[in-house]
Amino acid sequence: MEEQRLPVGQPFVESPRMTCRNVGVYYDGKSAIRHVNIDVGRNEVLAMIGPSGCGKTTFLRCLNRMNDTVAGCRVEGSILLDGMDIYGKSVDVVPLRARIGMVFQKPNPFPKSIYDNVAYGPRIHGLTTSAAELDEVVENSLRRAGLWEEVKDRLQQPGTGLSGGQQQRLCIARAIAVSPEVILMDEPCSALDPIATAKIEELIAELREQFSIVIVTHAMQQASRVSQRTAYFHLGDLMEVGATTRIFTNPRHKLTEDYITGRFG
Structure with missing residues (x-):
């Protein structure tokens, strides 16, 4: 294996939640x-930015082994969650994906009721022991996703009947219902209007108090608003990582500066 190459800036943090070393992906x-x-630090939002096709989403999908579902995909290197190698032979991906939840670009509620969307994870993972306990998990998850007041009187109606922004918050409620440690978000606002986007961004800020969040976004203004650290990808390489305020005001790599100032991308 080739020698590790480190990006400009501060890729590492003290006492990380996730540790990624020399990760490569081949299709x-x-x-x-x-x-x-x-x-990936504890209780931080890490934003990943860069032009289309630069590897942001490919890397994000490595963090909960979503690339396992792609034929011909091979992942190299080391990815640890709290010191556990997530690609270890003994690792079961089902509980792993409960610990590292994912919210996709397009809202994808199950064709079930609002209640059953949120209850699905706790049920299959056996996280509750009674109907009352499950009710409490569903309500708490919907409250944390900022959706409870809007849906509490129609929990048995289909989740697909909600607006786009509500569906995305329902998907976030579904992700946090199993008490993950990390939440991955792949352009979670790209299909939403500005008002729904603002609600999701407020929610991300609140969720950071309990979770580590990694977000891929094409909106640099969004990255600057919601994240504490930002990583810039270019043509499959991680070029620069650092505090978001510094990345946007004083980037150290010319490619980062060119992208942020709109010279390309």
Whole structure:
């Protein structure tokens, strides 16, 4: 294996929740990302920015083994969650994906009731022991997702009947119902209007108090609003990582500066 290459800035943090070292991804032998070295801190929002096709989403999908579902995909390197190798042979991906939840670009509620969307995870993972306990988990999850007051009188109605912004908050409630440690968000606001986007951004700020969040976004203003650290990807390489305020005001790599100032991307 080639020697590790470190991005400009501060890729590592003290006492990280996730540790990624020399991560590479190949599709049918072709390299998609190379030598990614970065930590995910506790109770932080890490934003990943960069042009389309630069490897942001590919890397994000490594963090809960979503790339396992892609034929011909190979992941190299080391990704640890609280010191556990998530690609270890003994790791069951089902409980892993409960610990590392994911919210996708397009809201994807199950074709079930609002209640059953949120209750699904706790049921399959056996996290509750009674109907009353499950009711409490559903209500608390919907409250934390800022949705309870809007849906409390129609919990048995289909989740697909909600507005786009409400559906995305329902998907966030579904993710947090199983008490994850990390939440991955792949452009969670790209399909939403500005008002719904503002609600999701407020929610991200609140969720950071309990979870580590990694968000891929094309909206640099969003990255600057919601994240504490920002990582810039370019053509499969992680070029720069640092405090969000510094990345946007004083980038150390010319490619980062060119992207942020709109010279390309």
